[in-house]
Amino acid sequence: MTFKRFAEIGRVALVNYGEDYGKLVVIVDIVDQNRALVDSPDMVRSQINFKRLSLTDIKIDIKRVPKKKALVAAMEAADVKGKWEKSSWGRKLIVQKRRASLNDFDRFKLMLAKIKKAGVVRQELAKLKKETAS
Amino acid sequence: MAPKSVKSIRNPELIPGVRKCSRSQMYHKRGLWAIKAKNGGKFPQHEKAAAAPAVEEKPPKFYPADDIKKPLSNTRKAKPTKLRASITPGTVLIVLAGRFKGKRVVFLKQLSSGLLLVTGPYKVNGVPLRRVNQAYVIGTSTKVDISGVNLEKYDDKYFAKQVEKKQKKGESEFFEADKKEKNELPAEKKEDQKAVDTSLLKAIEAVPELKTYLGARFSLKAGMKPHELVF
Numbered sequence: 001m002t003f004k005r006f007a008e009i010g011r012v013a014l015v016n017y018g019e020d021y022g023k024l025v026v027i028v029d030i031v032d033q034n035r036a037l038v039d040s041p042d043m044v045r046s047q048i049n050f051k052r053l054s055l056t057d058i059k060i061d062i063k064r065v066p067k068k069k070a071l072v073a074a075m076e077a078a079d080v081k082g083k084w085e086k087s088s089w090g091r092k093l094i095v096q097k098r099r100a101s102l103n104d105f106d107r108f109k110l111m112l113a114k115i116k117k118a119g120v121v122r123q124e125l126a127k128l129k130k131e132t133a134s
Numbered sequence: 135m136a137p138k139s140v141k142s143i144r145n146p147e148l149i150p151g152v153r154k155c156s157r158s159q160m161y162h163k164r165g166l167w168a169i170k171a172k173n174g175g176k177f178p179q180h181e182k183a184a185a186a187p188a189v190e191e192k193p194p195k196f197y198p199a200d201d202i203k204k205p206l207s208n209t210r211k212a213k214p215t216k217l218r219a220s221i222t223p224g225t226v227l228i229v230l231a232g233r234f235k236g237k238r239v240v241f242l243k244q245l246s247s248g249l250l251l252v253t254g255p256y257k258v259n260g261v262p263l264r265r266v267n268q269a270y271v272i273g274t275s276t277k278v279d280i281s282g283v284n285l286e287k288y289d290d291k292y293f294a295k296q297v298e299k300k301q302k303k304g305e306s307e308f309f310e311a312d313k314k315e316k317n318e319l320p321a322e323k324k325e326d327q328k329a330v331d332t333s334l335l336k337a338i339e340a341v342p343e344l345k346t347y348l349g350a351r352f353s354l355k356a357g358m359k360p361h362e363l364v365f
Contacts, residue, residue, distance in 0.1 A: 100362070100364070101364055102364065103274065103275050103276060103364060103365070104226075104228070104238075104274045104275075104276065104352070104363075104364075104365050105226070105274065105275075105276040105344070105347055108343070108346075108347045108350065109343055109347075112343060112346070
């Protein structure tokens with residue numbers, strides 16, 4: 001029932017609207033009730049509305065408004081990238097990107113692979129059914 | 135912009151229409167006085183070409199009654215359609231219209247009319263050496279190695295319709311003869327198809343699953359959004 005993810009300094013969030021859509025950013029300061037100052041190794045530090053952020057489980061240990069170098073070091077120390085890519089949310093996004101970038105030929109090969117897999121599964125299932133029936 | 139040669143300007147334009155130096159100043163600057171002095175007081179001129187004797191024009195025998203307007207001359211030469219950057223020789227294309235719609239086909243070259251020369255290959259999907267308009271085609275990013283194919287003899291004339299000799303007006307004979315002639319493809323064209331396809335097939339079989347890919351037709355399935363698909 002209680003809240004678990006807080007919009008606090010050090011919270012890693014995903015931008016879900018606007019120019020920086022899809023980026024992982026760190027909340028570096030709170031401006032007011034609606035906006036946060038947000039920073040990431042590959043972007044200029046800027047303010048963003050909380051509505052444009054989706055909070056993640058990851059939190060790093062930083063002081064209020066750290067210098068870029070300190071931010072990068074803290075992100076490395078906490079292994080934000082690694083944790084994100086291992087999390088189920090992160091993995092889902094990676095899969096989505098991969099699927100969107102598939103070539104027409106890739107999609108064809110994927111279809112053949114799916115059919116093959118389904119065939120193998122069906123065979124095994126038929127075997128098991130036979131065993132239980134007999 | 136064309137590269138400007140950085141030479142010193144003798145007579146710069148100060149304001150549009152107003153130059154720095156006067157006529158006499160320019161005469162001095164260009165050194166025309168020195169050239170004249172060198173050539174004995176006169177500016178050297180090359181001899182005029184001897185005038186050709188005037189041709190005698192006879193008055194015309196016939197004047198037309200009305201003035202006919204001459205159409206304006208047009209020296210425009212049409213260029214072949216600009217080929218999309220995604221379409222290079224060896225690209226697999228998806229044909230979108232006509233008898234072979236949905237077929238995945240190998241692009242060979244662009245002909246001088248702008249149409250694309252394309253082949254199935256015939257054995258793989260039944261598409262022969264054929265011309266296709268670029269507008270009715272999706273270029274995929276799959277490429278086939280086309281280096282072993284000689285395409286020099288294929289141009290628009292190769293695909294021109296065979297001109298039939300004029301038939302005499304016997305109705306029943308007319309229809310029968312027509313039907314028989316249309317069905318046959320000359321053996322030469324079949325040989326050309328084989329010549330192009332054999333080297334292509336080798337390149338295609340080298341890539342796993344490419345042959346079945348070319349044999350299958352493309353279609354939009356549920357959930358596929360063409361503007362979001364990467365081809």
